[in-house]
Amino acid sequence: MSASVSDATAAEVGGGGFPRFWTAQTASQVGQRFGLVALPVVAIDTLHAGTAQVGYLTAALTVCYLLIGLPAGAWVDRWSKRTTMIRAAAVRAVVLAGVPVLWAFDRLSLGWLYAIAVIVGVASVFFDVAYQSYVPFIVPDQDIERANARLESSAQISAAGGPAAAGLLLKALSAPVVIAVDAVAYVVCAGFLATVKDTEPSRREMAGGDARLTRDILAGVRFVVGNPVLRRLCVSVGVSNFFATLTMTLTPLLILRTLGLGSAVMGVVLGVGTLGGLLASLTLPKVRARFDAGVVMAVGLVLAGVSMVAFPLAGSLGGSGSAVPVALLVLGQFGMTWGAVTFNIAQVSVRQRVCPKDMLARMTASVRFVVWGSMPVAAVLAGRLGSHIGVVPCLWIGVTGACLTALPIIGMDRLVQSAAPAPDTRV
Incomplete structure (x- = not known):
């Protein structure tokens, strides 16, 4: 196939498939943001969970990256990524719909909530690995960063409106009922994904014989470890997520119990604060046109870490009146998400450029194994540590660690500039 025909095809697919994929991703993000607010409220207010139990709930959502993260990448590279996302969205819809049903029959318990969180976590592993590996199949290479910025902009709009809407709904409805919004959103997501067309080779073309799963997994791990850009990003994102999870696990307890502000205020705080992420996604293309990726990533991490100081500070000043802590x-939240989203769009785009297309899922899974695998450990530690030394002192630990996450990015520009676009390794 000639280069001109290939480019034309890519442009056509990007124009026709990307908007529908973008819509599906937006629906998924809306549901996810509702869940991030409503699930802890169900545990805290409906089931009277303690600090450690809230930590276990967060861990249940993320521990699957440690358990199946690496094989998931090898499987997704063999499967249709679009079909994988559709099935994962359907599973999450069905399982989350069980929360209001169990509650209605007075059967909902922390045990059920943990089980539901684990199943949602498993489905999320497959969805997220496929999602971050899919963009290069629906847009031309030169548009990858722009596409990621658009996807992130809708994620941040969802992050801004979702928690605020969830907080308002929580005032009128019981928290388990609000979880039903997640289920509906995932149904919408699956419906739009079913209409997307892409350039990904069929499953038969990708099979390439009966390659052993272990060999495929190790190939992805070796590629990440052997690539200096991916290796540094893996360390930086892993440390960043660990300390961010430490902070975010305790944030509902800080707002609901330490400050006594209520679920509606929590939704508004999280929603309004994440407008910083929307600003980052809208301005990043212009910022990247002026500055190298390494500089952008380092500045984003520093901004996120410094902004997190506001959380324990708000807890320390809680007695001065509700307006100060809320502000x-x-x-x-505004500064933290601005910095985190700036870093995230840049690093995901760099990863997609330096990786062969047939190894995208394995690369993503290998990175997420480290990145997301640190989150359940951080969540359990947050619950345990928060119970022993208090929520506010534990938040200060999270802030201190977050401020160190930019160190592995130092000197990244030289490595990024010397990394040529990776060829497809498929034969």
């Missing part, structure tokens, strides 16, 4: 929480 600090909003500013902190």
